[in-house]
Amino acid sequence: MANISVDFLGINFKNPIVAASGTFGFGEEYHEIYDVGLLGGISSKGLTLKEKQGNEGIRLWETPMGLMNSIGLQNPGVESFIAAEIPKMKKHKNIIIANLGGNTLEDYLEGIRLLNHSGVDIIELNISCPNVKAGGMAFGIKAEVAYEIVKKTKQASKKPLMVKLSPNAENMTDMALACEAAGADALSLINTLNAMAIDIYRRKPVFNNIYAGLSGPAIKPIALRMVHQAAKAVKIPICGIGGISSGKDAIEFMMAGATLVQIGTANFVKADIIPDIIEEIQIFLDKEGIRDIKEIIGII
């Protein structure tokens, strides 16, 4: 049997499959369906320093082979995550990635200081959040803005820092390079694409915030292109995300340069899809006579 374990930032993942932030809670709910201990890791629901109730109005909208969401980072806050969720996640022996968002530099730094003393393995910095000091434009749009936030958070962080890139960045190659130069230990990409839907009967946007994030199979080819661009530009490892729904999709992202991949929307399509994906990867490698999954990373 081919080896499917990978090393990422000095941490051994028993397989390259991680549950994507916001789609898997903290793992408890899916553990009622299958043993989530078989995942490589879990990226937590997007955390903020203080608890958030999230957005009002419609939060979900299905599109052809895609899903739009406007959850608005509803979460219990970093402290409650550390006290209540980490111990449960540890029981399943998952590698824990804390996905951290914020609207100011201070929020990010305070969140990191708290996480430094927790049992999380990696901090995934979500820079798709609106920056309130810059009129609400997300931190992850302009490379200079991202550079500043990554540099300061990296200095504060005692945990490995993986920066989660937004596909709404002005230029993916520049963005990846800026984050690497600022000290990011790894990159994960992509977050959801900024998108829109209109309810023609009410003559109103579907979402209260007008725009919402698009995910799912519909975004996969774009995500794959962006992972490839980032992987060509930087030396730090990459976690690929975006529409991955099968073992073959995961292999594509790894060939494009990802060491790990995250599964998001596909969990909704089939609640126990992750065990299927892991099995498909194993079968693919065995059939193709590949002894170690590392042999395919970045071959394109």
Add this chain to the structure above:
Amino acid sequence: MRNETTIILNNSQVADDIFRMTVKTKSIPQPGQFFMIKGLYGDYLLPRPISVHDYDDGKLVFLYRVNGHGTKMFSEMKQESAIQLLGPLGNGFDYESFQGKTAIIGGGIGVAPLLYLVKKLDSKNTDVFLGFKDEVYAVDDFIRTGATVKVATEDGRAGEKGYVTDLIDYSKYKTVITCGPEVMMKKIIKSCIEKKINVLASLEERMACGVGACLGCVTKTIHGNKRVCKDGPIFDGRDLII
């Protein structure tokens, strides 16, 4: 809770746009729970939440209305085709704790989750009120439970003419259960709260995961946001912010 691929035993039309589907299952659901269901083929992404309409010995019945694309695809699925069922999901009705006389009020396709509940209740202590716009469905199944059943239709083609809510003398009941259009449920909840009667409502929200992980289906309650799929779909009317 499990995700199982099973087969359709029967899928037939019972009224305009209303279908009844029977599937095989290994799960044992409670009244008020639901499943996320999806055919194995079809060009839509997410499973759809559909309530337990009836259950007996490994056979699960759904009653559904063709609403948009997904439910249209359901209506075209044939006997023996494979279907994916995630469930049973949600809290369901804590029917063993119901006390005194109970009124069950369903409006339109909102009658779906109520049949299996009525089957579990003492028929002598249960009055069922079913409201429809025009064509009625499932009424005979409710009558067969032995409970008293009253029907109202907006166009008067069956039962009383008018709204089902006008048929109810709330003072007779200790507990009221409702599922149906939002306006109807709001009206019922308000009346019950005024009259200090226990009221439970089965809510609907758009769902993605169905298991409580994505926070896409929340509703506002006096205890903060609650997930309709996990903390509901059955809520105490007094907790809802309406």
